């Protein structure tokens with residue numbers, strides 16, 4: 670722990686090649702803002718769960734995501750389709766980022782929030798930072814591969830040059846149940 674603090678101090682005093690001070694470790698994103706106008710987080714999570722249902726209908730692990738803009742418009746949607754697309758990067762979050770990027774004509778989705786049914790993995794936290802998202806809301810925690818809080822604080826690493834506020838646990842039981850039911854069914858089917 671002591672070493673971590675010293676490491677963070679060292680990072681904070683380092684000079685970046687871009688001439689800006691590197692950010693300090695820890696949660697720099699401040700309080701979680703209220704949901705966008707006309708929405709609440711649970712209702713937005715239901716939209717993401719609806720996307721998860723589409724993944725399940727294709728035999729994919731049911732994870733779904735949506736992206737909502739600061740003014741409350743749903744600008745991106747996606748569901749896990751790695752198997753059907755033969756694409757290891759086709760996670761729900763990535764599909765939603767692609768869909769929102771295409772809708773806005775911009776790979777930077779500043780001030781937008783990603784709402785996803787399962788805690789994002791390492792790859793997706795990286796993409797979230799690249800997209801310059803404002804915030805992340807997720808449902809169920811992923812104790813095996815979650816890279817936001819469970820296995821790694823992937824959005825709060827000291828070297829990152831962009832901070833994303835994040836909040837888990839929205840409609841968590843419902844999100845977890847849809848995954849449990851899917852895996853139970855898969856085991857019964859011997860898949």
Ligand SMILES: [Zn+2]
Nearest residue numbers: 760789790793
């Ligand atoms: Zn992922």
